[in-house]
Amino acid sequence: MKIGVIADDFTGASDIGLTLAEGGMRVGQFVGIPTGHVDQDLDAAVVALKSRTAPVDEAVRDSLAACDWLLSQGAQQIVFKVCSTFDSTAKGNIGPVLDALAERLNAPTTIVCPAFPENGRSVYQGHLFVQDKLLSESGMQNHPLTPMTDPDLRRLLATQSTGPIHHVAALVVMQGAAAIRSALPPKGHTIVDAIRDADLLEIGKAARDTLLLCGGSGIALGLPANFGFEPQHPQWDGVSGPGIVLSGSCSRATREQVARFRDVAPHREVTARDAVSGSISVEELVNWALEQKQPPLIYSSADPQVVRQAQDSFGKEKASAAIENLFSVLSRGLRAAGFRRMVIAGGETSGAVVQGLRAQQLQIGPRLAAGVPMVLLPGTPSIALALKSGNFGGPDFFADALNRMERQQ
Numbered sequence: 001m002k003i004g005v006i007a008d009d010f011t012g013a014s015d016i017g018l019t020l021a022e023g024g025m026r027v028g029q030f031v032g033i034p035t036g037h038v039d040q041d042l043d044a045a046v047v048a049l050k051s052r053t054a055p056v057d058e059a060v061r062d063s064l065a066a067c068d069w070l071l072s073q074g075a076q077q078i079v080f081k082v083c084s085t086f087d088s089t090a091k092g093n094i095g096p097v098l099d100a101l102a103e104r105l106n107a108p109t110t111i112v113c114p115a116f117p118e119n120g121r122s123v124y125q126g127h128l129f130v131q132d133k134l135l136s137e138s139g140m141q142n143h144p145l146t147p148m149t150d151p152d153l154r155r156l157l158a159t160q161s162t163g164p165i166h167h168v169a170a171l172v173v174m175q176g177a178a179a180i181r182s183a184l185p186p187k188g189h190t191i192v193d194a195i196r197d198a199d200l201l202e203i204g205k206a207a208r209d210t211l212l213l214c215g216g217s218g219i220a221l222g223l224p225a226n227f228g229f230e231p232q233h234p235q236w237d238g239v240s241g242p243g244i245v246l247s248g249s250c251s252r253a254t255r256e257q258v259a260r261f262r263d264v265a266p267h268r269e270v271t272a273r274d275a276v277s278g279s280i281s282v283e284e285l286v287n288w289a290l291e292q293k294q295p296p297l298i299y300s301s302a303d304p305q306v307v308r309q310a311q312d313s314f315g316k317e318k319a320s321a322a323i324e325n326l327f328s329v330l331s332r333g334l335r336a337a338g339f340r341r342m343v344i345a346g347g348e349t350s351g352a353v354v355q356g357l358r359a360q361q362l363q364i365g366p367r368l369a370a371g372v373p374m375v376l377l378p379g380t381p382s383i384a385l386a387l388k389s390g391n392f393g394g395p396d397f398f399a400d401a402l403n404r405m406e407r408q409q
Ligand SMILES: Nc1ncnc2c1ncn2[C@@H]1O[C@H](COP(=O)(O)OP(=O)(O)O)[C@@H](O)[C@H]1O
Pocket: 143, 144, 145, 248, 249, 250, 251, 254, 271, 272, 300, 301, 302, 306, 307, 310, 311, 319, 320, 321, 323, 324, 345, 346, 347, 348, 349, 350, 388, 389, 390, 391
């Protein structure tokens, strides 16, 4: 194995899995830390954790365990995959995990860059932009679990990390890999600007001998070529069987996708109150879904003021956990009822569903949208999943993805 990835959520794991697969690597996506040796010829392994919003100690412990496992499988370079909007709580977890990984790997210097230009995320002068808005004005300031109110990544990481934080500016990056390499200080974490894929490719080249990198999936764009891999398009047909959309993301893009899909598909809303009080039965939701003539939508996605009210009434963690648990149990019921194509919106929500389905390993398929591959949960029968990050995908993503996931007869 050449590259080992520790992803702090499940949508992020399939996002970077796609980048590496499109870079020509054989990639395995693992749900949690595998035990034992993986008897497969993999070029890259992505360990998906649900550590983004976990308590700091737990996130550090799990990330180190994932790192140890990846090293034991022969990984030569480690990527800590975080969100392209650098999602973190007030306590971390990006800084503490990065510090711990750097220490474990004895990596004096790390490159940090969450840019993902294809999805509108760029880093300029150390600041993170989403399209033409600073991170803190992009809608991410209202995220239910990780509100992002500081767009200056140097300042943000400095509050989370014990090490010195440096910066390599876009003008240096545009001079290419050699200039980037010589601008990297010998110690500490360095935020590197990137506004184009070309910048990320040069950062990738510059990182050939860097043990530890941290970023969105864009940070992996240039890495497969360092090991001699050439771009490819992952292929496989979809699966046959009923489809459904489960949406627990309250991000802007998802709310638009929910609104669009509600116009054309049967839909049921699950409120935070329903989930916390347990007044809604999973069995009843599954039966309702089975009665529909076309793929339905079950969603808790709500506007920021509704989420705020729910959090004020029930507590942030309690509301989130109750909704995630509902989707987790529901996904199991849906599989038992015969559903074979599932589009899941939201990183935490995807984590809950994939854990609910007791998945251990997922196969990365072709891209459905930038950062969103079709993934296969092998079994008899297999299930096709789309784990969609909250802010990824166009307005008609749900309908498009369900169609693309269906095997053509
Ligand atoms: N109506 C709601 N009220 C409160 N919290 C909600 C509601 N709907 C979803 N949530 C919670 O918000 C979080 C959304 O996070 P996530 O699934 O990662 O979406 P995204 O990918 O957009 O960040 C989840 O923990 C989810 O359970």
